[in-house]
Structure formats: structure tokens, C-alpha cells
Amino acid sequence: MDEILKTEHLNKYFHEPDTFQVLTDISLSVNSREFVALVGKSGSGKSTLLYLLSTLDTSYEGKISINNMQVTGLRQNALAKFRNDNIGFVFQFHFLLPEFTALENVMMPALKQGKYRRNEIEERAMDKLRQMQMEPFAHKPSSKLSGGQQQRVAIARALINDPAIVMADEPTGNLDTANSEIVFEIFKDIVHNKGRTIIMVTHDMDFAHRADRVLELVDGKLIR
């Protein structure tokens, strides 16, 4: 169990309409094989923090390291490559590319990475879909899938490059209880059986307590 993500004294400010400090002095550490829930009230800054950790947002003070590599200060193109190799995303809205099938959506990050040949990637993608029990829908255009189905495809996509960390922003926010439960079980399985790390933002406290660890933000400060 080694440290997979670390932040040191993160501060973030919004500048519109006035300068407002949204995150104050966040220093945290996440180990691998942890299922971390990031909670807080609406506006507490939890999504903001997640997007800093994701390397998509680069305007902050402080340092972030992921997988023993400091990502603070890297240029956009280098960050893109880093994300491609190390981070998988699941968003609240499914955000699959609508013109592509489920399978093609899952394959996309791997095709970009270019580490394997196309037919190998296709096999790996089918495998991930199988784990999500979405294999029969592989060739359906993603726009034709239901919300819960799309989310499962999205999770498969997040996993295709075997990333160090999966970051999820309210992944069950748009799903009904049954589908939420399915997603939760999948996450637990990924962490405990497949050995990944998940950082999940949620405002559902019951959900959060079923995770391994809870980080709570109140008014931009970490209180536990």
C-alpha cells in the first residue's frame, strides 16, 4: 500500500465576480487500493478539488503528485499524456461520444495511447464491457443506451488503460437507486479485487460511509 496521490498546501481562488478563495491549504494523501469518498455540502469546493487532482485544472497554488510524479508545472500536452496513461474519469453525466458505439467509446483512450494494436484494444475493451455486464450492447450507438447503461460503459472506458486512479464526479447523481447500487458494487470490486484506487466526489452521505475513507470539505477546508 503505497502513496499514489499527494497534495501539498493547495489553494485555489475564483476571480469572478470578486476574488474568492474556494480551497484553503489542502494537504492530503491517498494510498493505492483505497476507495476514497470526497464529501461536503454544495459549494464546499469538492468538485473543484477533484478537478485540480485530475490535472484538468492547472490554476492553483501548491503541489500535486500522482503516481510518484509531480504534475504541478507540467505543460498541457504533457498533462494530456499523463491523464491518458494514469487517470480514468467518470462524470455525473455520462458523456459518452454519441456518434460512436459503446465499444468504440471504451476503446478511444486506448487508441489514443497507442500502446497496443487495434484488435488487441478491441479485445481488452470487450473484456471491460463484460465486467460491466454490458457486452451484449457493445455495438449499439451510445445514444441509444439508458442512463445506467451509459454510466457502466463510462466506467469501462475509465478503466481501459488500467489507470492508477479512477476519479469520479458524482457518478450516481443522475441514476436511480438500483443503478446507483450497481455502480457502487462495481467500484468496490475495482478497488478490492482489481487493486485500483478510486476518488469519488459525492453528496450522498450514506454512500460515502460505505467507502473505505471519507474526506470532508467544509468551506474549502479539509476537516477530516
Added chain:
Amino acid sequence: MALSVNFSIAKTHLLSRKKQTVVAMLGVTFGIAMFILMISFMQGVNKFLQDTMLSSTPDIHIYNDVKTDYSASVAGDYFKDSDKTVIVHHPKPKQITVNLKNTDAILADLKKNPQIAAVSPLLSSQVFYNYGPVQINGFIDGVRINEETRLYNLEDKMVDGKTENLLTASDGILMGSGLADKLNVRTGDLVSLTTPIGTTMRFRIVGIFTIGIGTIDNAKSYVNLASVQQLLGQNSNYITDINIKMKDNTLSSFLAKDLYKKYNYKSEDWVTANASVMASNIIRNVLTYVVSITLLIVAGFGIYNIMNMTIANKMKDIAILKAEGFDRRDVVQIFLTQSLVIGTLGAITGIILGFFLSYALSRVPFPANNSFISLKYFPVIFNPYHYVFGIVFGVITTFIAGFMPSLKASRIDPVAILRG
């Protein structure tokens, strides 16, 4: 590997909105097709006019322009030795010689010039063609027919008889078709001519030509040089003009200047002689290019618009791609590829359509009075350079039109979009 992912994404985008793609393409197709049609037609017209003009204008025309050099006057010569200043008002020339002096020497010299392909001396005169009691105004060129035909390819313009008939008939005359119609004469008939000095002579028509320019076909005839010299009561050295055909007529103006300096007779090159035709050529060309480029720019705006709309619709997709690890260059490639595909396909269909339209136009009969210009169909030329230009310009326009939106797309901030 990365390159082909971007291409396959671009391909999927294009195929999933076929109608929009085709509409964007049609703008380019139409612009380029119209460009090809217009330039082929305009330059066809230019070429036709220029050929017609060239078929009756020598590359260089040497003649004796009435000299207005009054620096030497009789009074000036008379008072030369005294220390007076002589001013003469309204001087008039004492004697005009319309012919060229030393023609044998000049002709021999010209024939030695390597730039010159053919030389034809001629003696031209105004005449009246006698038509019963009526006299029709016109002019005749007395020529050595062998040399004259080398200048203009007169043989092709003959509608009846042959140019060499002049060689066997000393009183032979080749007449313009319009003139022959006016005089109601045919090959074999006799016609009587009167010169301004009052002499009259009869000629036998041995051939009729149509050059295609009304002013010539309705007024001009060719006869043997000796006949006109006889008609005007002059000796066999009496020549008023020398026509020259060059091997490369783009050098005409330079040679003309040299010849003027050498022989001191006015040497007019074909460009100067037809300045108005050349000017209108240039204007037509400029007009064509301006209109065509405008059409293409408008097509370019169409593409710019469509690309902007596409990208606005795809902001979420771009955010996802960026989150997945596609960098700015990838995003530019994805959208620029779409723009280029639209442009290239549009350009290719454009030149194909342009070709068909041009061909169709070239088969349309030209609705004009054929006695003044010899134009059967609309004049259209097919120059591969235009087609190349069309494709290149079409592709460049769509590249520029697509580049800016693509660049904007690459700068999208994924966080702002993903947070909703």
C-alpha cells in the same frame, strides 16, 4: 497510431451528419465550378479576339507615317548662315512621299534577321469598287501572294478559290466575301477598280475569303503587287508597307523599336496597334478572377460557419476527449481534417462540374450575326492550369476557414464544460 485515431474520429463526425457535410461541400463545388466556367469562357473570348486580331494584324507593321518633323525648313536653310533666329509659323510639308525608300535593301536585311519568320512587302491603296454607277469605298493590298500567305495563313480563310490563283492570273483579285456580296460578284466575274488618282483597271475574281472581321471582309481585296504599282503609275520598287511575322511575337515591341531606329520608318508592333483589345483582355481577366475569388471566399465563409456550428455542438465531446488525454493538437487535427475533406471533395466535384458546364457551353451556338464575326459556338478554352488553380485555391480557402474554428475548439476548457 494517434494520427489514425484522429482521422477515424473525423470520419465518424463527417459521416454522422452527412447532410450538413454535403451542404458545406456544395458551396465549394459551386464556387469552383463557376470559376472554371467563367475563366474558361472569358479566356476563350480573349483568345478568339486575339486570334482574330492576329489573323489580320502583322506582328510588326512598317510604314511611312507622314512626318511632322519641321526642324528643317526652306526658310531655315536659306537664312542658315546669318546670325538670325528663324521662326516659321504653320509649316507645311513640301512633298509627301508615302512610299518606303530602299525597300530592296530593307527587305534583304529583314530576311537575314533570325527573329523574323516571314516578311511581306505590300503596296496598299484606297480604291473605289465600281458597282454600276455606284462606287463602293474600299482598299486593296498589292502583295506577293506567296509571302503574304505565310504571314496570315490566308489559305484557311478562303471560301472559294485558292490564294495561288493570283500567281497564274496577273489581273487576278482575291476579294472579301462581304464585298463580293455587295458587288454581287462571284469567282470568275470581272470587277473594275478606280484609284484616287483617277486610274481604272479591271480585275478577274480568282478567289473569295472570309477573315471574320467585318471591316476587312466588306472592303478589302488582294491583288498582285505589280498590278497596283501599274495602277498607281509607279515602278517596281514602289512599296508602302512591310509586314513582318516573328518567330516569337512576344518580342514584337522590342524588335519594333530596333527597326525604327535602324530604318527611321514607323514600326508598329501588334500590341500597340491593338491596344484597346489588349486592354479589354486584361479587364476581362481581372473581372473573372475577382468574381471567382469572391465566390470562393463566400464558400469559405460557409465552411467557417458550419465548422463553428459543429464545434459549438461538440463542446462536450471535446471536453471528454481532452479529459481522456487528447491534447490540443489532436483536437485541431480532428476538426481541421473535417474541413479539409469538405474542401477537397468540394474542389474535386467543382472542377468536374466546371468541366461539364464548360463543355456544354462550348456546344451552344453563338447567337450573333455571322457576317461580322466568324463565331459558330461560344468560345471556351480548356486549360489544365485553371483546374489546378481551382483545386489549390479551394483547398487553401477551406483550410483557412476551418483552421480558426479548430484552433478555438482546441482551447476549450474542459473543466468549465464537465462541471455543467
